[in-house]
Amino acid sequence: xxxxxxxxxxxxxxxxxxxxxxxxxxxxxxxxxxxxxxxxxxxxxxxxxxxxxxxxxxxxxxxxxxxxxxxxxxxxxxxxxxxxxxxxxxxxxxxxxxxxxxxxxxxxxxxxxxxxxxxxxxxxxxxxxxxxxxxxxxxxxxxxxxxxxxxxxxxxxxxxxxxxxxxxxxxxxxxxxxxxxxxxxxxxxxxxxxxxxxxxxxxxxxxxxxxxxxxxxxxxxxxxxxxxxxxxxxxxxxxxxxxxxxxxxxxxxxxxxxxxxxxxxxxxxxxxxxxxxxxxxxxxxxxxxxxxxxxxxxxxxxxxxxxxxxxxxxxxxxxxxxxxxxxxxxxxxxxxxxxxxxxxxxxxxxxxxxxxxxxxxxxxxxxxxxxxxxxxxxxxxxxxxxxxxxxxxxxxxxxxxxxxxxxxxxxxxxxxxxxxxxxxxxxxxxxxxxxxxxxxxxxxxx
Amino acid sequence: xxxxxxxxxxxxxxxxxxxxxxxxxxxxxxxxxxxxxxxxxxxxxxxxxxxxxxxxxxxxxxxxxxxxxxxxxxxxxxxxxxxxxxxxxxxxxxxxxxxxxxxxxxxxxxxxxxxxxxxxxxxxxxxxxxxxxxxxxxxxxxxxxxxxxxxxxxxxxxxxxxxxxxxxxxxxxxxxxxxxxxxxxxxxxxxxxxxxxxxxxxxxxxxxxxxxxxxxxxxxxxxxxxxxxxxxxxxxxxxxxxxxxxxxxxxxxxxxxxxxxxxxxxxxxxxxxxxxxxxxxxxxxxxxxxxxxxxxxxxxxxxxxxxxxxxxxxxxxxxxxxxxxxxxxxxxxxxxxxxxxxxxxxxxxxxxxxxxxxxxxxxxxxxxxxxxxxxxxxxxxxxxxxxxxxxxxxxxxxxxxxxxxxxxxxxxxxxxxxxxxxxxxxxxxxxxxxxxxxxxxxxxxx
Numbered sequence: 002x003x004x005x006x007x008x009x010x011x012x013x014x015x016x017x018x019x020x021x022x023x024x025x026x027x028x029x030x031x032x033x034x035x036x037x038x039x040x041x042x043x044x045x046x047x048x049x050x051x052x053x054x055x056x057x058x059x060x061x062x063x064x065x066x067x068x069x070x071x072x073x074x075x076x077x078x079x080x081x082x083x084x085x086x087x088x089x090x091x092x093x094x095x096x097x098x099x100x101x102x103x104x105x106x107x108x109x110x111x112x113x114x115x116x117x118x119x120x121x122x123x124x125x126x127x128x129x130x131x132x133x134x135x136x137x138x139x140x141x142x143x144x145x146x147x148x149x150x151x152x153x154x155x156x157x158x159x160x161x162x163x164x165x166x167x168x169x170x171x172x173x174x175x176x177x178x179x180x181x182x183x184x185x186x187x188x189x190x191x192x193x194x195x196x197x198x199x200x201x202x203x204x205x206x207x208x209x210x211x212x213x214x215x216x217x218x219x220x221x222x223x224x225x226x227x228x229x230x231x232x233x234x235x236x237x238x239x240x241x242x243x244x245x246x247x248x249x250x251x252x253x254x255x256x257x258x259x260x261x262x263x264x265x266x267x268x269x270x271x272x273x274x275x276x277x278x279x280x281x282x283x284x285x286x287x288x289x290x291x292x293x294x295x296x297x298x299x300x301x302x303x304x305x306x307x308x309x310x311x312x313x314x315x316x317x318x319x320x321x322x323x324x325x326x327x328x329x330x331x332x333x334x335x336x337x338x339x340x341x342x343x344x345x346x347x348x349x350x351x352x353x354x355x356x357x358x359x360x361x362x363x364x365x366x367x368x369x370x371x372x373x374x375x376x377x378x379x380x381x382x383x384x385x386x387x388x389x390x391x392x393x394x395x396x397x398x399x400x401x402x403x404x405x406x407x408x409x410x411x412x413x414x415x416x417x418x419x420x421x422x423x424x425x426x427x428x429x430x431x432x433x434x435x436x437x438x439x440x441x442x443x444x445x446x447x
Numbered sequence: 448x449x450x451x452x453x454x455x456x457x458x459x460x461x462x463x464x465x466x467x468x469x470x471x472x473x474x475x476x477x478x479x480x481x482x483x484x485x486x487x488x489x490x491x492x493x494x495x496x497x498x499x500x501x502x503x504x505x506x507x508x509x510x511x512x513x514x515x516x517x518x519x520x521x522x523x524x525x526x527x528x529x530x531x532x533x534x535x536x537x538x539x540x541x542x543x544x545x546x547x548x549x550x551x552x553x554x555x556x557x558x559x560x561x562x563x564x565x566x567x568x569x570x571x572x573x574x575x576x577x578x579x580x581x582x583x584x585x586x587x588x589x590x591x592x593x594x595x596x597x598x599x600x601x602x603x604x605x606x607x608x609x610x611x612x613x614x615x616x617x618x619x620x621x622x623x624x625x626x627x628x629x630x631x632x633x634x635x636x637x638x639x640x641x642x643x644x645x646x647x648x649x650x651x652x653x654x655x656x657x658x659x660x661x662x663x664x665x666x667x668x669x670x671x672x673x674x675x676x677x678x679x680x681x682x683x684x685x686x687x688x689x690x691x692x693x694x695x696x697x698x699x700x701x702x703x704x705x706x707x708x709x710x711x712x713x714x715x716x717x718x719x720x721x722x723x724x725x726x727x728x729x730x731x732x733x734x735x736x737x738x739x740x741x742x743x744x745x746x747x748x749x750x751x752x753x754x755x756x757x758x759x760x761x762x763x764x765x766x767x768x769x770x771x772x773x774x775x776x777x778x779x780x781x782x783x784x785x786x787x788x789x790x791x792x793x794x795x796x797x798x799x800x801x802x803x804x805x806x807x808x809x810x811x812x813x814x815x816x817x818x819x820x821x822x823x824x825x826x827x828x829x830x831x832x833x834x835x836x837x838x839x840x841x842x843x844x845x846x847x848x849x850x851x852x853x854x855x856x857x858x859x860x861x862x863x864x865x866x867x868x869x870x871x872x873x874x875x876x877x878x879x880x881x882x883x884x885x886x887x888x889x890x891x892x893x
Contacts, residue, residue, distance in 0.1 A: 006526075008763045010501035012544050015528055018497035020541050023555070026493040042821040044799060044828035047472040051464035051574055052498065052560055053518070053530070055456035072499070074520035077564075080452075082461055084499070095466050098458050104845045106831060109469070114498055118523075128497055136831075143831035154821075264811040265818065316457050353490060365710040372711065375488035375600075382490035385552060385582075385589035399550045 017118075017127025028347050029130070032333055033112050035159045036132040040110040043151050045134050048109045050091035056081035059090050061316065062283035062309040070117040072127075084116035089283070089306065089328055092135045096324060097313035105138025105324075112333075123298060124335030133303070133330035137310070140325040142254050145287040145305055146261030148327045152303065153270050155331060156291055160345045161300075164270050165292050167227070168258070169277025171304065172286040173236075173251035174223070180245045181216035191220055192278050198224045215240075224276035230259050232273050251286070258287055283309040287327070295342040296335070303329025352403035352444045353380035357393055359409040367408045370436070379440055397423055404443055406436070463564075463573025474793050475576070478779060479558050481605045482578040486556040489597050491580050494555045496537035502527035504540050507762065508729035508755040516563040518573075530562035535729070535752065535774055538581045542770060543759035551584025551770075558779075569744060570781030579749070579776035583756070586771040588700050591733040591751055592707035594773045598749065599716050601777060602737055606791045607746075610716050611738050613673070614704070615723025617750065618732040619682070619697035620669070626691045627662035637666055638724045644670045661686075670722035676705050678719050697732070704733055729755040733773070741788040742781070749775025798849035798890040799826035803839055805855040813854040816882070825886055843869055850889050852882070 014020060021029065040047075053074075060068045063086075071083040085091055088111050100107055112132040121127060132155070136148050149166060156164050174195075178188040187210050194203040203224065207217050219239050226232040237252050255273065262271055279288045279302060286305030293300065310324040340347070354374070358367035371381045382402070384393045390407075397405050407419040412430055420439060421428040431439045460466060467475065486493075499520075506514045506529075517529040531537055534557050546553055558578040567573060578601070582594050595612060602610050620641075624634040633656050640649040649670065653663050665685050672678040683698050701719065708717055725734045725748060734750030756770040786793075800820070804813035817827045828848070830839045836853075843851050853865040858876055866885060867874040877885045 007503065010503035010526060011507060011759060011762050012504070012540060014497050014500055014504075015522060015526075018499065020497070020537075020545065021495035022541075022545065023492035023494055026495050029495075030493065039821075042824070042826050044826055046469035047476060048469060049467035049472050049475075051460050051466070052562070053464065053574070054460055057453065057456035058458070058460075061457060072520065074518065076461060080456060080461075091466075094458060095468075099466065099468065104842050108828065116498070128499070139831050141831070141833065143833065147829065147831055150818075154818075261810075261814075264814050266815055313457060316453065318454070364707075368707075368710050369712055372596075372600075375485075378488070380488050380490055382554065383593065385585050385587070385593055387587065387589065396550050 015127070017121045019126060019128075027350060028337060029333060031348055032159050032336060033132065036112060036155055036331070037110075039151065039155045039158050040132075040134060043108065043134075043147075043154075045108040045110040045151070048092060048095065048111055049113065050085070050088060050095065050111070052114070053082050053084050054091060054094075056083040058094050058313075059083050059085055061090055062093070062306070062312050063090060064282040067117075067282075070119050072116050072118050086117045087115050087330065088113060088131065088133060089135065089309070089330070092328075093306070093309045093326070094313050096135075096137050096310045096326070100137070106144070107137040108134065109137070110134045123296075124332055124338045125298075126334065130333035131330040132333055133301075133328060135326055135328035137326045138324060139327065140307070140323075142257035142261055142287075144325065144327045145254075145258045146265060148303060148329055149258070149262060149271070149287075149289055150265045150267055152289070152291065152301065152329045152331070153267050156300065156336065157270075159336060160340055160343075161293060161336065162343055163294050166271045166289050167274035167277050167292065168255075168271055168287060168289045169274050169279075170251055170255045170286060171278050171284040171288050173248065173255060173275065174278045175285075176245065176247040176251050177216070177219055177240065180240070180248060181212040181219075183210055183212045183216075187211070195220070195224050195276050196278050198276055200224065223278075226275040227272055229273065230256060232275060233259070236275060255287065279304060283312075289329070291331075293339050293343065296339045298335060299332075300335045300339055301329060301331035303327070351380060353382065354404050354406060354440060355382050355384060355393075355397045355400075355402045356406045357384040357390065357408065359390065359407060363408040363410065363413055366413065367406075370406075370408075370433070374437065374440065377437055379437075379444075394421070394423075404440070461573070463567045465572060465574075473796060474783060475779060477794055478605050478782060479578065482558060482601055482777070483556075485597065485601045485604050486578075486580060489554065489580075489593075489600075491554040491556040491597070494538060494541065494557055495559065496531070496534065496541065496557070498560075499528050499530050500537060500540075502529040504759075505529050505531055505536050507536055508539070508752070508758050509536060510728040513563075516565050518562050518564055532563045533561050533776065534559060534577065534579060535581065535776070536755070538774075539752070539755045539772065540759050542581075542583050542756045542772070546583070552590070553583040554580065555583070556580045569742075570778055570784045571744075572780065576779035577776040578779055579747075579774060581772055581774035583772045584770060585773065586753070586769075588703035588707055588733075590771065590773045591700075591704040592711060594749060594775055595704070595708060595717070595733075595735055596711045596713055598735070598737065598747065598775045598777070599713050602746065602782065603716075605782060606786055606789075607739055607782065608789055609740050612717045612735050613720035613723050613738065614701075614717055614733060614735040615720050615725075616697055616701045616732060617724050617730040617734050619694065619701060619721065620724045621731075622691065622693040622697050623662070623665055623686065626686070626694060627658040627665075629656055629658045629662075633657070641666070641670050641722050642724050644722055646670065669724075672721040673718055675719065676702060678721060679705070682721060701733065725750060729758075735775070737777075739785050739789065742785045744781060745778075746781045746785055747775060747777035749773070797826060799828065800850050800852060800886060801828050801830060801839075801843045801846075801848045802852045803830040803836065803854065805836070805853060809854040809856065809859055812859065813852075816852075816854075816879070820883065820886070823883055825883075825890075840867070840869075850886070 071086050073083045114128050114130050283306040284304040285307045288304030290299040290302035305327045307325045356367050356371045358364045374381050405421045417430045420431050517532050519529045560576050729752040730750040731753045732751030736745040736748035751773045753771045802813050802817045804810045820827050851867045863876045866877045
């Protein structure tokens with residue numbers, strides 16, 4: 002008997018990885034095509050960065066949490082490589098090097114697998130697929146609003162209903178932190194608690210935090226400030242934002258983004274939520290996440306990261322002007338789960354056909370006819386096992402073939418073949434010259 | 448100043464990996480779509496296996512050479528993982544486990560990146576893309592012929608000209624080896640020399656090989672036996688194949704595959720070449736490789752592997768009947784190089800448009816009009832930097848925008864907008880209700 006370990010490592014995939022079987026791959030193709038169509042319609046163009054890169058590049062601008070979750074290995078010179086945990090750092094690297102001379106804005110998209118050595122959860126395996134965009138070189142709310150509208154357009158285009166995108170502002174949070182005088186370590190503790198909407202934890206943490214009661218009240222209320230434009234005004238009044246110009250700028254930025262989103266006509270799909278202060282460390286401004294009522298995990302998210310590209314440049318000694326950027330990523334696996342929970346009807350595969358020659362002298366005619374039909378856009382399989390007719394038909398039946406084309410001597414002598422409709426069981430003789438028309442008809446009836 | 452190592456690891460990709468920029472990614476999308484269309488028209492369905500797997504699974508049935516070229520790392524339990532160097536072993540694993548109850552033949556395809564830690568060469572980076580199929584459960588020449596025809600259909604469908612597929616037979620070679628009485632080690636030396644068409648090396652190696660002069664003459668001639676069906680008859684006569692039933696079966700199998708390929712109408716694209724005895728250790732029968740005159744490396748290849756799926760089963764103690772299989776993979780990067788060497792005209796991106804609002808009161812109308820146009824299938828970017836008109840138009844010009852839609856107060860009051868054709872420089876006023884028609888017209892003229 003083989004050793005147990007051998008059985009596992011020969012026949013199973015590693016934890017957190019899956020074989021996507023044809024039915025699953027078909028759904029993903031549908032989603033990827035829909036995402037691609039939307040991306041391209043907004044003028045975004047595909048970029049493909051390497052599946053693995055130097056650990057140093059991938060960890061630029063990211064926190065320890067993401068760095069710890071990378072699959073790391075070494076090249077033969079001992080340099081650390083890693084599988085990409087997300088695509089933004091790689092695209093920022095490209096923007097900071099190869100795209101400096103390209104006119105801005107630059108619009109890029111990607112659809113690719115990412116890798117994180119985390120405990121697998123719903124829609125987040127260790128290998129998981131993301132679709133996303135990066136809009137590079139737009140400093141203002143116009144950039145945020147465009148990216149959020151593409152985000153919504155994308156998710157609605159695959160069929161998601163009742164989508165809600167919650168929009169927060171890391172820049173506003175950071176300017177409040179600065180004005181409050183608390184330390185960055187204290188701020189990081191508060192950020193996590195606020196982002197998790199952990200009211201109890203937040204209350205406890207605020208006891209020891211070193212700032213005025215007025216600011217404590219702001220931090221306390223952030224996770225519940227959710228709604229329309231009024232929540233931004235609320236926070237402005239709470240703080241007395243006229244005293245703090247940086248806070249004021251961020252508030253105005255968020256309000257402007259909101260107004261633009263209204264102009265895009267997506268106001269029904271958005272809510273401001275000042276409790277959204279996302280995890281990835283490179284965010285500097287607007288941040289957002291998408292949810293549907295049927296699934297409690299974020300389907301995707303994104304935000305503005307105005308320092309990351311510059312960080313790539315300064316880290317190699319070529320600092321320059323700030324290169325602004327906003328982007329998002331959608332979890333394809335999570336979108337799929339959300340669609341399934343909503344009972345979405347994925348498109349079916351098109352009808353397809355099978356050819357069988359009943360006499361070897363008709364092999365040539367059969368194969369050439371099948372080639373012609375494929376060139377016309379039909380999907381045709383051919384019986385290549387030389388089975389008894391009954392066995393071949395049983396196969397066709399199990400495989401959900403729409404109709405079988407039987408090339409028999411008697412019929413071919415009359416210029417015809419027999420077409421057996423596998424749904425109805427009916428068989429009729431069709432002139433060879435009419436096959437195409439006939440198959441089109443059957444395809445539509447279905 | 449940053450350290451030199453930092454500069455490299457922050458701004459460059461590891462050796463053998465590349466950033467595929469939009470122009471490059473666009474060509475690949477075109478190729479992948481063409482491959483997908485052909486695969487699906489033959490009834491093949493997509494499967495996606497993990498990017499990394501257990502080293503044990505990926506090295507099943509493969510030789511040391513491929514095992515040495517894998518990117519290997521460990522999971523936290525110390526088990527060896529590797530990036531997949533090719534896709535056949537993974538699909539064989541799936542066939543040996545999850546697909547046992549599925550009616551055969553099973554037709555699967557994949558388009559995905561593969562990874563080998565080799566010295567980079569033309570069209571073969573350390574991360575490189577392959578498209579391929581596996582036809583599972585067809586024992587006879589019908590399976591080989593179908594797979595070779597799909598191979599040719601694929602390569603021709605992306606626009607390759609003067610394609611030649613050389614077809615050899617590892618099974619025939621192995622049965623000659625068996626009949627000659629030489630050892631497997633000797634056979635492996637000869638196989639490599641024959642596959643490389645290294646006539647001098649072969650001559651030298653044959654001196655020490657322990658078999659009759661008659662068989663030496665067969666081995667000597669294998670690399671030059673290239674042409675139509677006659678070369679198979681030649682080898683048959685040379686050996687006196689009637690004495691060796693196993694050799695005879697293989698010769699008949701190759702002749703039958705050839706005859707089927709003639710029936711498929713691809714005889715102009717094939718040549719028998721008994722010197723093709725490909726590297727991967729799992730091949731057992733027909734093997735083949737594709738070339739074009741302009742490029743001296745194989746663009747793709749494949750063959751029959753009747754033992755690999757069974758090896759996965761026996762390795763875990765559940766041996767059973769043999770599960771026959773044939774497949775191929777196409778190097779997408781190499782196909783691209785070959786197309787470029789042939790001066791192939793890749794399809795251009797479709798015409799696209801840019802919208803600019805000249806007055807903030809028209810922002811809403813502009814954004815909503817652009818959304819409508821996108822839903823109709825147009826690609827539209829919008830001016831989101833609030834630049835001076837001249838700067839925005841300069842951007843449009845550099846970005847090859849086809850026409851710019853200017854939303855100005857005066858025109859909109861008349862129910863019109865100004866459309867500036869960036870190719871001709873002409874500007875005309877178009878009723879808002881006619882924009883779609885107008886853009887369609889411009890798109891076609893181009």
